[in-house]
Amino acid sequence: MTAYVHGYQSQENSRLHDQARTLVDLLHADTIYPAGATVLEAGCGVGAQTVTLGRQSPDARFVSVDINAESVEEARRKTEAAQLTNVRFHHADIFALPFEADSFDHVFVCFVLEHVAKPVEALTRLKHLLKPGGTITVVEGDHGSAFFNPDSAEARAAIACQVALQRQAGGNALIGRQLYPLLFDAGFGNVRVSPRLVYADASRPELVDGFTRKTFTAMIEGVREPAISAGLIDPRVFDRGIQDLYRTAQDDGVFCYTFFKAVAVK
Template sequence: MTAPSAQYTHGHHESVLRSHSWRTAQNSCAYLLSSLAPDMHILDVGCGPGTITADLARLVPQGHVTGIEHGAPDVLQQARAAAVAQGVTNITYALGDVLALDFPDAAFDVVHAHQVLQHVADPVRALREMARVAKPGGIVAVRDTDFAAMTWHPDDAGISLWRETHRQVARANGGEPDAGRRLLSWALEAGLAREQITASASTWCYSTPEEVAWWSSTWSQRVLSSEFASGALQHGFVTQEALDGMSQGWKAWGSQPDAWFAVLHGEILCKV
């Protein structure tokens, strides 16, 4: 059976990778960390520039972590170089597709995906594949953002338009931007047992002047230069003038002394 496809909404512009490289195991998969043991073998799906992946490898020094990314060899090369620079040796990077994982059944103690299922055309199939390659008694761990639940202050019309446009583009690309609230439902549809699933939520919150400046800077660039921008224009959702307004909105928000932004994530921890 041919796997359904979806286009990655963000792409791999420098501003996107700069944002993704901020992520660590501590700020992006804290819900999983207490379940790890030093000798585990972990699959990190959608590893991107590999900052979470390398952190996980450090937490399983007698084990091994495999990071896979779909269709982005340059990003994987960046991840490999970072691992070498950091002296992390128990790690392997490869191209891979969560809808058709190129691993045997029961290959990993933990199968992890951070902000991946929102970009997948068939998240239920993805979860079935993740469960297939997890060992009996192993863990499938997924965390995904929920764009509709993002909240910020002060209000800004440019940021509000960005969020609604992002949701339009993501769905036109075949994904689901409000994935966080749906993870439990998708896991049940994938056949995972309810009594073996822990569902939770956590946030990123940008509130200090340094955090606000960084967050607003990355997004003011992303709305103009990433695949989101070209997708929004190609689908006819907005004009270039509107994109410029979104960028200015991010800059204006970031200049406010009371600027605050919260990103809600849904999480599921599933025993297989």
């Protein structure tokens, strides 16, 4: 795994849960596993997606893992607070998971590959853990898909800073568009990718607040210091860009972003 460019502060914890709550129907309405199925959630983070998975498939059994021990404990607390009993946790690296081959019926990976320097290798290792005929579900964003009204060169420059920082850390903030070839190269079959568009305007105030403000703009705003320290942007340009991103959340503003969800078979 590469360095997590967003950090592990409490603000990032809150942002991830805001994102999960806002996008649950868009991304996960069709993520349901049958009774008795064993599902590996590879890269559970703070449990932002784990609670949704456990609730939507109460009779499936989940094993959720993450490389960060503090995140695993936070995820454990979240599932306990939600009174979920069908999830157990492991602190482990996705490249060194402590499971035998053919251990799981399904694998779920959400917002993880963007932080991985070798995504095809990660997917190949996960495929090894799937039973024959098992499926993998992968969800990723693509920061190159963001567009908005009013348009702003400064806002686009601020977004480019996050993309550049993630690239420097060994990740890829544009990975959503690559899910089909990545899964194909890892040897999966029947790869199907569907774009999931977030469209937020004043008629959808829950998306304006939950996604435009609290998810996307908050994420870009969070890289201000490392972006300036790395010499990627002038502070005044970055601050204007953030101001302009918040401007898209006003009554005449529009913000669009595309996630990509892929399902494939071993």
